[in-house]
Amino acid sequence: MGSFTSIxxxxxxxxxxxxxxxxxxxxxxxxxxxxxxxxxxxxxxxxIYPYSIKENGxxxxxxxxxxxxxxxxxxxxxxxxxxSSRAYDELCILGAAMKVIAMNQVLKGSYLCxxxxxxxxELKIILNNMTLEEQSKIWNFPxxxxxxxxxxxxxxxxxxxxxxSDFAEVNRVI
Numbered sequence: 001m002g003s004f005t006s007i008x009x010x011x012x013x014x015x016x017x018x019x020x021x022x023x024x025x026x027x028x029x030x031x032x033x034x035x036x037x038x039x040x041x042x043x044x045x046x047x048i049y050p051y052s053i054k055e056n057g058x059x060x061x062x063x064x065x066x067x068x069x070x071x072x073x074x075x076x077x078x079x080x081x082x083x084s085s086r087a088y089d090e091l092c093i094l095g096a097a098m099k100v101i102a103m104n105q106v107l108k109g110s111y112l113c114x115x116x117x118x119x120x121x122e123l124k125i126i127l128n129n130m131t132l133e134e135q136s137k138i139w140n141f142p143x144x145x146x147x148x149x150x151x152x153x154x155x156x157x158x159x160x161x162x163x164x165s166d167f168a169e170v171n172r173v174i
Contacts, residue, residue: 002114002115002116002119002121002157002158002159002160003115003159003160004159005114005115006069006114006115006116006157006158006159007050007053007069007071007157007159008114009112009113009114009115009116009117010071010107010116010123010154010157011035011048011050011071011073012035012113012114013107013111013112013113013116013123014035014048014073014107014125014154015033015034015035015048016111016113017100017101017104017107017111018033018046018048018097018100019031019033020111021100021104022046022093022096022097022100025096026089026092026093026096027045027046027093028045032044032045032046033045033046033048034046034047034048035047035048035049035050036048036049037049037141038074038076038078038139038141038144038147038149039141039142039144041076041078044078045077045078045079045080045093046075046076046077046078046093046097047074047075047076047078048073048074048075049073049074049075049076050071050072050073051072051073051074051138052071052072052138053069053070053071053072054069054070054072055067055068055069055070056068056069056070056155056156058156065160065161065162066158066159066160066161067158067159067161068155068156068157068158069155069156069157069158069159070153070154070155070156070157071153071154071155071157072128072151072152072153073151073152073153073154074135074138074139074149074150074151075094075097075149075150075151075152076147076148076149076150077089077090077091077093077094077097077147077148078090078147079093090147090148091148094148094149094150097150098127098150101125101127101152104125105124105125105126106122106123106124106125107122107123107124107125107154108120108121108122108123121158123154123155123156123157124153124154124155124156125152125153125154126152126153126154126155127150127151127152128151128152128153129151130151135149135151138151
């Protein structure tokens with residue numbers, strides 16, 4: 001079971017997989033894929049936005065020593081090509097991301113980061129088929145037009161509730 005950093009470790013692990021498999025094609029450089037809101041995308045070409053975290057009782061240990069979570073991610077492509085080709089380019093990026101995830105439905109081994117790697121945990125990546133109405137509720141960013149996006153669930157993200165951690169030791173960047 002992971003520490004309190006398991007949530008961020010899961011996000012970093014998801015980004016690591018996509019950076020490894022989507023560069024240099026269709027995205028030129030790994031640093032153009034990142035964990036952030038699509039409304040604050042900066043120069044990113046693919047944003048991975050953790051829009052919700054929910055407890056998942058299906059993965060709870062019988063003795064109640066862990067907190068089991070599901071993290072919900074919104075993947076959005078952002079292209080800088082001419083407007084006439086932009087939607088095509090963004091759909092290519094999303095299609096490539098879907099293919100990568102379908103081929104790697106379990107995050108494990110070298111893709112794991114932090115305590116997930118230390119404990120050799122495995123995370124499942126599940127496509128979350130949402131309606132347009134459900135997606136538009138998530139996509140509630142002022143002054144940002146709705147964009148076609150993909151929704152995924154990463155689980156189980158386990159946190160050992162009995163672990164004693166020093167919060168001051170956590171200060172890392174991917």
